[in-house]
Amino acid sequence: QEKVQQSPESLIVPEGAMVSLNCSFSDSASQSIWWYQQHPGKGPKALISIFSNGNKKEGRLTVYLNRASLHVSLHIKDSQPSDSAVYLCAVTPTGANTGKLTFGHGTILRVHP
Amino acid sequence: EAAVTQSPRNKVAVTGGKVTLSCNQTNNHNNMYWYRQDTGHGLRLIHYSYGAGSTEKGDIPDGYKASRPSQENFSLILELATPSQTSVYFCASGDAGQGTYEQYFGPGTRLTVL
Numbered sequence A: 001q002e003k004v005q006q007s008p009e010s011l012i013v014p015e016g017a018m019v020s021l022n023c024s025f026s027d028s029a030s031q032s033i034w035w036y037q038q039h040p041g042k043g044p045k046a047l048i049s050i051f052s053n054g055n056k057k058e059g060r061l062t063v064y065l066n067r068a069s070l071h072v073s074l075h076i077k078d079s080q081p082s083d084s085a086v087y088l089c090a091v092t093p094t095g096a097n098t099g100k101l102t103f104g105h106g107t108i109l110r111v112h113p
Numbered sequence B: 001e002a003a004v005t006q007s008p009r010n011k012v013a014v015t016g017g018k019v020t021l022s023c024n025q026t027n028n029h030n031n032m033y034w035y036r037q038d039t040g041h042g043l044r045l046i047h048y049s050y051g052a053g054s055t056e057k058g059d060i061p062d063g064y065k066a067s068r069p070s071q072e073n074f075s076l077i078l079e080l081a082t083p084s085q086t087s088v089y090f091c092a093s094g095d096a097g098q099g100t101y102e103q104y105f106g107p108g109t110r111l112t113v114l
Helices: none
Strands: A004-007 A008-012 A021-027 A031-037 A045-050 A054-058 A061-066 A071-076 A085-091 A107-112 B004-007 B010-013 B020-026 B031-038 B042-049 B063-065 B074-077 B085-094 B103-105 B110-111
Touching: A004 A045, A004 A085, A004 B004, A004 B085, A021 A031, A021 A085, A021 A107, A021 B074, A045 A054, A045 A061, A045 A071, A054 B042, A071 A085, B004 B085, B010 B020, B020 B031, B020 B110, B031 B074, B042 B085, B074 B085
Parallel strands: A008 A107, B010 B110
Antiparallel strands: A004 A021, A021 A071, A031 A045, A031 A085, A054 A061, A061 A071, A085 A107, B004 B020, B020 B074, B031 B042, B031 B085, B063 B074, B085 B103, B085 B110
């Protein structure tokens, strides 16, 4: 079964800082890798996904995927207090056309003004 | 935007009682999912469905049943609730057929079993 591990467990940064979140997974043939954001008392919401090796940029978000090292990272530029949330890494297992996702435990991010 | 709703939002149940959690989606997605979220365990998949009439076991199905009577509705049933099932439950919908695998989550149901 796919395993997804995230680091750090929590992070506190000042407003405007660059935030870097890490995720490692166990199967190099995994399909899409997703990052979800979850605010307190809410359901997770998809932020960005990546399938191919390399990077993908959307607004203040950049995600880097290296399948050989089984690692994906999310970088948030110019962080804002509204970015304070739990960030979940999720992986679609190999061969799964069910849309199933395996989630990591998350990183708690706090951005203080 | 995709819309997934859950009811009830909060539920207190007694040990041994029957609990039904309901989920409705207006996205016309084929797939629906039930997860529970616990500190130290993250989100874990309980049951999922490919469409009306189908249910499949996820990673932690023991003690739970699921029902998908229509495209829009997916229920999670705890026939004999236990305190270990105290958790926050999330429903999600998605359409793997589009190749994106994005899931849209509801707001969650907080269940306490006493």
